[in-house]
Amino acid sequence: MVQPNSPSPQPEARRSSWGLFLAFLAAGGGTVLVADNLSDVLGVAAPVFFGLAYYLIHRSSRLRRFSTITYAFFVFALVISVLHLVLDSSLVNGLLPFPLTALLSTR
Amino acid sequence: MIDTSIVLAPVILLVLANGGTLSSLFLQKGNLRLGLAIAVPVFLVLLIVSFVIEQALAPSFGVKGVGLPFVLSLTPYLSIVALLNGPKEEVLYRGLFLKRYDAFLPQRSTNLLSTIIFALSVVEQEYFAQLIGAVLVALVGGLLFVRLMRKTNSIIASGICEGASTIPIYLIVILTLVH
Numbered sequence A: 001m002v003q004p005n006s007p008s009p010q011p012e013a014r015r016s017s018w019g020l021f022l023a024f025l026a027a028g029g030g031t032v033l034v035a036d037n038l039s040d041v042l043g044v045a046a047p048v049f050f051g052l053a054y055y056l057i058h059r060s061s062r063l064r065r066f067s068t069i070t071y072a073f074f075v076f077a078l079v080i081s082v083l084h085l086v087l088d089s090s091l092v093n094g095l096l097p098f099p100l101t102a103l104l105s106t107r
Numbered sequence B: 001m002i003d004t005s006i007v008l009a010p011v012i013l014l015v016l017a018n019g020g021t022l023s024s025l026f027l028q029k030g031n032l033r034l035g036l037a038i039a040v041p042v043f044l045v046l047l048i049v050s051f052v053i054e055q056a057l058a059p060s061f062g063v064k065g066v067g068l069p070f071v072l073s074l075t076p077y078l079s080i081v082a083l084l085n086g087p088k089e090e091v092l093y094r095g096l097f098l099k100r101y102d103a104f105l106p107q108r109s110t111n112l113l114s115t116i117i118f119a120l121s122v123v124e125q126e127y128f129a130q131l132i133g134a135v136l137v138a139l140v141g142g143l144l145f146v147r148l149m150r151k152t153n154s155i156i157a158s159g160i161c162e163g164a165s166t167i168p169i170y171l172i173v174i175l176t177l178v179h
Helices: A012-037 A045-059 A065-089 A099-104 B002-017 B032-061 B067-075 B075-095 B105-121 B128-152 B157-164 B169-179
Strands: none
Touching: A012 A045, A012 A065, A012 B105, A012 B157, A045 A065, A065 B002, A065 B075, A099 B067, A099 B075, B002 B032, B032 B075, B032 B128, B032 B157, B032 B169, B067 B075, B075 B105, B075 B128, B075 B157, B075 B169, B128 B157
């Protein structure tokens, strides 16, 4: 029996996988850059962006399968931003743990 | 302690609120025996090796290395900080994403992806030149930690190892405070 001459789906799937890899890398790397290194300038831009993206993706029936990963990026960006806001505050900055201050003062 | 709770509490609460489970974050016992059999020796070795690394790296940060007795006196403090820091980074950079990436990409790609993003987080503009080594360590270590996490199906072992790998960095930070 002659098989229908259909194109192999493998290269297409590989391209799609590579595209997703780059997209996730851009999202994760971008979040680290914006929320971690540029937080002084851009503030809470990253969590707002991913929060909005999650809301829109969750509402779309075609893109809904990406909603869990977008939510993960939202949590990631939010936590990094909050971490910076809290740790950069003068209140927390002054809290060098007591055992360390005691050790340093003995030198 | 503060930054660990700032990371762990919202991640867990937000994931649970969205219908996720603790096991989706690798926050489970997993293969504890295998995990501890690997992680405890790795932690002890890295604790000892960190003294050598601190001696080698201190001059590039413009400070002088300290003696072994002082490093040993800091061991309890360093151990607590490392053991708190490791799980925090494992949850934030790997636990949160691995199973979610797996829905779209093969495991090998997800391992590499989470490792690259983790290594990017190590980069600091101020100490970029000095931290190139730390980025390379984060890349190699990250690949090992993610495999350990998958193998033990838990963050316990990889968290301990990850924490141990940051001890030299904490030592350098303490040295810059001392001088």
